Amino acid sequence: MKREMNILDVAAFVREARSLVQGGRIANVYHLGDILLLKIKSREQTLFIIYKLGSFITVSEEDLGEKREPTAFCKILRKYLRGGIIKDIFQPQLDRIIEVKVSSRAGDQYLVLELMRGGNIILLDSARRVVSAHCFVEYRDHVVKPNTAYTYPPVRGTRPDSSLDDYLKYFSESNSDVVRTLARYFNLSGELAEEVCARAGVPKNSKASSLQVKEIEKLREAALDLLSRVAENSLDPTLYIKDSNYYSFSPIDLTIYRDLVKRKYSSFCQLVYEYFKKTVVESLSKDKYSEFEEKKMKLEASIRKLEEAVKENEEKARLLKEKGHILLSNMHLLEKLLQGEKVDLPAAIKLNSRKVIVEGIEVPLPTTAGKIVEKVFEKAKEYERKASVGREKIKELLKKIEELESKKTLILEKTLSSIKKPEAKEKWFEQFLWFYTSEGFLVIGGKTAAQNEVVVKKYLKPGDLFFHADIHGGSAVVLKEGEKAGTQSIQEAAIFAASYSRAWTAGFSSIDVYYVKADQVSKTPPSGEYLTKGAFMIRGKRNYIKAELKLAIGLRKNDYKVIYGPPSAILEKSLCYVVLVPGRIDKNLISKKIQLFFYKRTGIKVNTNSLLKIIPGPSTIILRG
Known part of the structure; x- marks a missing residue:
């Protein structure tokens, strides 16, 4: 399962996020454990940049809900960023880094979000000196300290869009296979390295140094093609599902996952949020269920010890029973042994003036061969009882773990329910039965007699067509702008009217459906008659269609x-x-x-x-x- 974004994901995010949040104002900043949340307001909408340390970054309309007492680091971020305008968002040196340029009264500020090495959040001033950071670090090749100039972490090897000479150099010097060489020296994730190999038609396990120049050229071209697809905004956001679970995602469809179930998205940011939403909920709930996790770890440790003890007791019981059966088959030899004779028995037996010790079991003298064998089997049963007790204790501990998991699930569900989703505005026709025909015309139908009344009185307009199954009891169906529709749409509206009629529960396979123009439908009955709710008068010629249910x-x-x-x-x-x-x-x-x-x-x-x-x-x- 994919756990973090690669450089192609970051590139796609930056391209999409720029169009969403550039020019927006940072209304607030929240630091929720390992999650940073930037609330962005624009004239049109409120959005949230969500960044999880070392894992992912995305933009969502969903508010993560729970706001905690700000940490010291969060207070610093608010001081410098709140009220600022996002001027740009970009990906430095084609790496797993996102930089947000913010303009405020105090000047330009830079928020650097690193995804490598567990992730980091770094605030820079206008001179690009470190103001504060989630964590200050001092690696051999990368230092983040207060009041020091910030420099990007060095790229592993070189960039994937490097020259052919660079490719030839790294491949000729590599002692590894092709896929590892791409991942190690060209800043590609294992997933992207495999995709490059697949697109280039080069076996991923081939020795890198043995490739021909043409094969290396194909690898470079495949890598450049992936990058250009994102640069040219030719995105095809795809989520991959394996065994009913989310497995991976990509801004473009990957050939290496051709056999997995796919789910397409119109927005890459929406895809990333959907993929990592469970992770977000777990991060937000971590401090609430950490006590349960500690108890679970202790219970699991106890279970491991018990499992070892059960295994040991079962083995001891097995060996003793084996020895017992051997002794049982050699009772005459055992009797001779007790009488002081030397015998050859396949069992560990010691004999002195006071006791006989068989396989570590002491039996006082005087005794008989039968009693010795009986003692051996009794000891075997004792070990079996111990193993059985151990198994029962394991069941009890597993039940306790299940109870802890249930409590954790409740906490996760509560956190999930606290996430505020933007209110989805229901379109006027969604209150009814509805669909769009294959030609793009809207069809609506009443769910009840009362809705049938509303459909006809309020929504049946000149130019529409009215449909009803030729049976008592059914949906009043309207094909909007039906007089302009083709025969396909008319047939589909008829099938809809037939399916949502009493003919379905009666088990019909087909039924006649009639349709008329809007001005042929009336709620005015003939003199002296009465129309019930949902009933109508049809005047003039009816057009009939045989429709399948x-x-x-x-x-x-x-x-x-x-x-x-x-x-x-x-x-x-x-x-x-x-x-x-x-x-x-x-x-x-x-x-x-x-x-x-x-x-x-x-x-x-x-x-x-x-x-x-x-x-x-x-x-x-x-x-x-």
Whole structure:
């Protein structure tokens, strides 16, 4: 599992973050353990730069919620940065470093965020001298001390965009294989080094010094291509999932992960935040569950000791039982031994005037061979009892660990719930059943008789088309601007109306659906008659279509929200999907099946309640994709 950003990730972050936060004002600074949070305000929105020491940096709309008493370092950052304007954000020397230039009344300040060597946060003044730092360090090749000029840490070897001569030099001098040479001397992570090898078509385990010049040229070209993709903003943010867990991520799709489940994002920053969100929650909760972690470590140490003791007692019992069976088979020899004769027995036996010692077990004299064997088996059973008691104690300790884990989970869930998400504004049509046709036309439908009333009275406009299944009881469906729509959209709206009608629960496979223009629908009944809620008068000719009852439910590719509607309108837009028809499986069970399928395919756990609202009734899944 990937645990930290590489130089390509940093480059992609800088490119995207610059467009998001440049010109914004730093409203506040928070130092939450190993996480630094910068609250950035602009005219349009409030954003947060989130940096975790030695791991990642991203921009998010989500407020991490819990604000603590500022540390001494945080107070210094607030003093120099709060109220300042972000002038630029950049990646020095193509390394795992992010630098934020901030303009304030006191002049320009620089906030340097290092990701290497466990990470560091360094505040520089306008002369680029160190004002303060998360930690002051003094390495052989990199020093961060107060009131000293700051210099960047040296790059490992050289940059990946170095000249061909540099590549030839490092490869000819390398004693390692190709992938390690790329990682060690060209500042590439292991992941990027493997990707360069894959794109260049050079076996990663080949000896570096044995490569031909053309092969080294291909490696350099592959590295330059990766960098140019980010520089030219040709991003394809991709999250990789393995065994239903997040495995890695990249600003561009990597060929080395072609066989993993992928999830695409429109924003790289959004992807990074999603990938590391669990890590963020654990960091914010660390001081709250540290007591549990200490207890867990002690319990685990006790379990290890008990496991060793159980293993030892089981082995002793096994050996004694073996010896006991041998003695049992040689009782006549044992009797001779007790009578003072010399015999050859495959067991450790000592005999003196007062006792006989067999395999360390003392038996007082006088005795018999039978009693000696009995004592051996009794001792074996004693060791077995000790092993059994040890196993029971291990079970008890494991149960205590489970209880501690449950308490930790509750703390993590509480921290997660405290993260403030920006309020999602519901679009007017999301209160109804809805979808967009394959031609891009909006279709809405009432969920209830009351909603049917609203759909017709408030949202059925001239130029729209009205649809209803030819059965009592069903959704009033409106194809917005339907008079401009093609036959495909009309057919899809008909399928939608058929699926959300009583025909579904009746088990129909198809049904006639009629559609009319908006001015043919009226709530005014003939004289002397009455229309119930959700009922309408249709005047003039009706157009009939035979429509299948079939509904697709999918996760939309760009934002992973649940979408639903006729298969022809949904499948191409979905990362994964199921297709339903009327059946005999209860909708509660169907919703759980869909939830499990989506989770296995994407790692996203969809709320079953949201699925229950859109499943028309008892169903059968006929297709998964």
